[in-house]
Amino acid sequence: MIDTYWQLFLAFFIPNIIGYGGGPAIIPLIEAEVVGHYGWLNIQQFSETLALGNALPSPIATKMAGHIGYSVAGIPGAIIAVFATVAPSLLLMILLLALLYRLRDSIKVKSMTLLVRPVIAVMMAILTWKFLLSSYTQSGWMHSALLIGAAYLLLERLKIHPALVISGALMYGGLFLG
Amino acid sequence: MNRQWQIFLAFFRIGIFGFGGGPSMIPLFHKEVVERYQWMDDSEFSDVLAIGNTLPGPIATKMAGYIGYRVGGIGGCCNAVVANIVPSIIAMVLLLTVLSEHKDQAWVQGMGLGVLPVVVVMMGKLTWDFFDKSFISFGALGTTVIALISFAAIVLLGLHPGFLIVSLLVIALLRKEQSSRDKLLAQEQSLTKKPVKGQQ
Numbered sequence: 001m002i003d004t005y006w007q008l009f010l011a012f013f014i015p016n017i018i019g020y021g022g023g024p025a026i027i028p029l030i031e032a033e034v035v036g037h038y039g040w041l042n043i044q045q046f047s048e049t050l051a052l053g054n055a056l057p058s059p060i061a062t063k064m065a066g067h068i069g070y071s072v073a074g075i076p077g078a079i080i081a082v083f084a085t086v087a088p089s090l091l092l093m094i095l096l097l098a099l100l101y102r103l104r105d106s107i108k109v110k111s112m113t114l115l116v117r118p119v120i121a122v123m124m125a126i127l128t129w130k131f132l133l134s135s136y137t138q139s140g141w142m143h144s145a146l147l148i149g150a151a152y153l154l155l156e157r158l159k160i161h162p163a164l165v166i167s168g169a170l171m172y173g174g175l176f177l178g
Numbered sequence: 179m180n181r182q183w184q185i186f187l188a189f190f191r192i193g194i195f196g197f198g199g200g201p202s203m204i205p206l207f208h209k210e211v212v213e214r215y216q217w218m219d220d221s222e223f224s225d226v227l228a229i230g231n232t233l234p235g236p237i238a239t240k241m242a243g244y245i246g247y248r249v250g251g252i253g254g255c256c257n258a259v260v261a262n263i264v265p266s267i268i269a270m271v272l273l274l275t276v277l278s279e280h281k282d283q284a285w286v287q288g289m290g291l292g293v294l295p296v297v298v299v300m301m302g303k304l305t306w307d308f309f310d311k312s313f314i315s316f317g318a319l320g321t322t323v324i325a326l327i328s329f330a331a332i333v334l335l336g337l338h339p340g341f342l343i344v345s346l347l348v349i350a351l352l353r354k355e356q357s358s359r360d361k362l363l364a365q366e367q368s369l370t371k372k373p374v375k376g377q378q
Binding site: 014016017018019020021022023024025026027028029032037044045047048049050051052053054056057058059060061062063066067070071078082085086088089090092093094097100101103104105106108109111112113114115116117118119120121122123124125126127128131132134135138139143144147148151152155156161162163165166169170171172173174175176177178 | 195233237247269274278283284289294297300316321325333339342343347353
């Protein structure tokens with residue numbers, strides 16, 4: 001059990017201590033640990049977690065940590081995963097405030113974000129591809145294409161709230177893909 | 179006590195009304211912290227945001243934790259973070275637990291399949307945004323070179339992305355030590371307060 005707790009801590013500590021660009025940047029890094037390295041979830045379970053995370057308010061990284069931690073090791077697991085997500089960078093911020101204040105306009109720090117961003121973008125592209133492949137192999141291209149088209153139209157063109165679009169997709173899936 | 183209650187309310191509201199992940203919640207933080215409770219003025223708020231961005235990890239919890247700490251000490255820090263993130267974590271765990279109890283039912287599996295294409299669109303949009311931002315701030319050449327290297331390292335060589343990111347962070351840190359031109363650029367930038375467009 002202690003091993004699992006330690007693994008949970010590492011699985012969320014590592015993405016959050018190297019992931020520049022806010023919560024969404026951390027998603028592909030968490031996938032690399034949770035799906036790729038430890039195999040706690042498969043890609044479809046990960047996508048369900050992400051979908052429900054997007055249907056609920058508040059930061060995405062902490063919701064993913066809470067749920068994955070809980071499903072791996074119950075309430076202590078959830079607390080460890082959320083702690084590993086929140087505490088390290090928050091403690092650094094409070095302890096090093098004076099130093100960071102001087103660095104806030106520094107080119108060095110800005111170039112850290114600049115250099116990491118393309119890596120995150122590539123990881124996001126790979127993750128998008130994995131989700132697409134998983135949808136294609138399980139639901140076929142017709143359902144996948146229809147839902148992708150509808151989701152794009154509703155989310156990006158008509159700016160419908162993500163919670164509504166995800167509820168609609170859940171209903172569609174329950175009725176036609178079950 | 180009263181102050182802790184205010185901290186709880188402010189970050190609870192931000193947590194339950196903020197959709198779309200941490201970065202899109204920043205305007206809500208501003209509304210509560212600067213406008214409603216006036217714990218900070220505009221310039222201090224933007225400093226806190228800039229400082230938060232010098233560190234990795236989610237931005238919302240850093241903002242909540244630091245502002246809570248400033249206003250109400252260590253108790254305020256914990257209070258703010260808990261109020262901000264715990265309600266939605268509980269909702270998430272309850273929802274997914276109910277779903278996984280019925281996971282043998284065909285319609286529950288269908289629901290999982292139904293949201294998968296929506297996640298494709300959301301992740302695709304995030305991918306696009308990150309590439310777009312990178313093209314604007316880092317240039318097409320730099321973005322393409324690093325993207326190709328990342329793709330080769332992660333997909334072809336199976337390297338852990340962490341190694342790649344840490345190497346790039348080290349390069350970024352070393353780069354500055356050597357160059358005094360960058361320092362001048364930074365000073366100039368902060369003096370004029372104008373963002374340098376298309377900088378490398």
